[in-house]
């Protein structure tokens with residue numbers, strides 16, 4: 001593959017202070033911690049249960065009550081209506097115990113699958129943790145899914161029990177329910193004494209359930225969580241995770257998000273996506289923080305208000321949201337007192353350098369990019385509170401994680417690429433605790449993810465001489481043009497540097513001479529209007545910075561770019577439309593706003 005000669009300009013480095021502020025970071029020195037870290041010792045940071053058992057819900061909830069922190073607020077739930085409900089660790093223990101009783105009384109056996117189809121309301125969190133207590137496998141579905149995605153996921157997961165609302169049940173489940181033999185019970189959280197036919201009123205069941213439940217002593221390798229991938233590159237896959245994953249959730253949140261027990265932490269991801277469960281339920285609670293849960297959808301004004309009013313200290317969000325905040329302007333942030341904000345992180349898509357520099361300007365703090373996947377269960381590569389940031393880089397592997405750039409050999413096995421800044425597939429040494437243990441119903445596909453003891457991520461990346469990793473693109477999205485390998489991320493980041501561009505996506509389109517040429521789709525900032533002159537200006541800007549071989553051949557204006565519901569740009573759809581090909585699976589496509 002081509003070796004980019006790019007070297008990082010040192011003037012762009014974001015230096016971290018060598019002295020610690022009022023809250024010293026959990027990681028004081030990256031290299032020292034990596035050298036001393038091992039997963040066996042990390043396991044001592046959590047409790048475990050007698051007889052070698054381990055249950056995520058014990059670590060997230062009961063442990064804090066037993067250690068005397070029960071009165072600490074675990075969840076601060078902000079309803080769309082403006083109402084606010086605080087739930088302490090003790091409250092959460094009682095509620096999840098009761099819920100686990102309900103499941104057990106309904107005949108849920110360890111290993112059965114419990115699904116939720118709920119917005120970000122307290123019941124979602126109680127369902128997740130109560131199901132784990134009962135030894136069930138929990139699978140959260142994103143509430144905006146229509147009937148088909150709900151049915152296909154519940155079928156793959158052999159759902160036994162579903163927790164939902166009257167409205168979602170009637171619209172999204174009732175029409176096909178009889179087709180799913182495994183589904184025995186549907187529990188309704190807002191039945192008000194009149195559950196739809198064939199369902200049960202959860203409040204009635206809870207009222208008669210005892211307040212204390214003896215947590216199921218699951219083993220570390222017992223399945224705990226089922227998560228479907230975002231469907232960015234194709235049909236979503238169901239990745240299965242085990243209770244042992246909690247060791248990685250806990251430790252990665254300590255180091256990559258720098259969570260301290262007194263933090264007010266806000267993860268904006270919905271639990272329907274893995275980020276919203278690993279770092280929006282499990283990891284914050286095992287670290288004993290107060291977690292903000294906002295039921296409402298993205299809205300810049302509301303978000304800044306929450307950050308200020310709730311005195312959020314650690315904030316974990318996604319590049320799409322950051323780009324939308326950039327679109328809304330830095331003044332909105334600067335009008336607020338956000339002085340409590342200590343650490344900000346981002347995941348899900350490449351974080352353009354422009355966004356990091358902007359956050360430094362708008363908040364006085366940079367966003368810290370980190371990389372992981374549904375399959376990895378937890379953060380694998382990150383920028384840390386103590387480590388200088390090279391904007392555009394995903395950072396370095398977590399302590400306990402070995403990452404490498406590899407090439408798949410033609411036959412079996414892989415070859416490690418040791419040359420700095422050479423493009424190859426990002427691979428992780430298999431065996432960390434939150435590694436997925438299977439794709440449900442797709443054993444062959446699961447096996448194909450591993451070679452020579454490495455997990456192969458399907459993403460292309462590079463590693464520089466200092467050990468920083470750089471995202472290039474998903475293997476499916478990379479463009480091969482006249483002998484060059486072009487990563488969409490680099491081109492999109494350059495387009496974003498143009499003052500008129502709010503969002504960009506590039507794809508390769510077939511070309512007789514070059515094989516493929518780059519086509520860009522750009523969404524403009526609200527104050528700009530599409531014109532031929534602007535198109536030429538954007539093309540000129542791209543050529544100047546990227547050179548004619550890499551710059552887009554054409555630029556098209558788009559009101560909006562197709563994205564998954566978790567905010568990832570779906571380049572495959574742009575390509576399908578461009579080439580007149582079938583769209584493929586669109587179950588996770590966000591409805592276009594214009």
Ligand code: ATP
Nearest residue numbers: 229230231232233348349350370371372373374471
């Ligand atoms: P599918 O596997 O169904 O196509 P998906 O890969 O988008 O969907 P997720 O597991 O939610 O589903 O997303 C993981 C992917 O998101 C990574 O493989 C990577 O391509 C992208 N990603 C996540 N974080 C980053 C990051 N910091 N920089 C670049 N890409 C990222």
Ligand code: MG
Nearest residue numbers: 229230233373
């Ligand atoms: Mg994927």
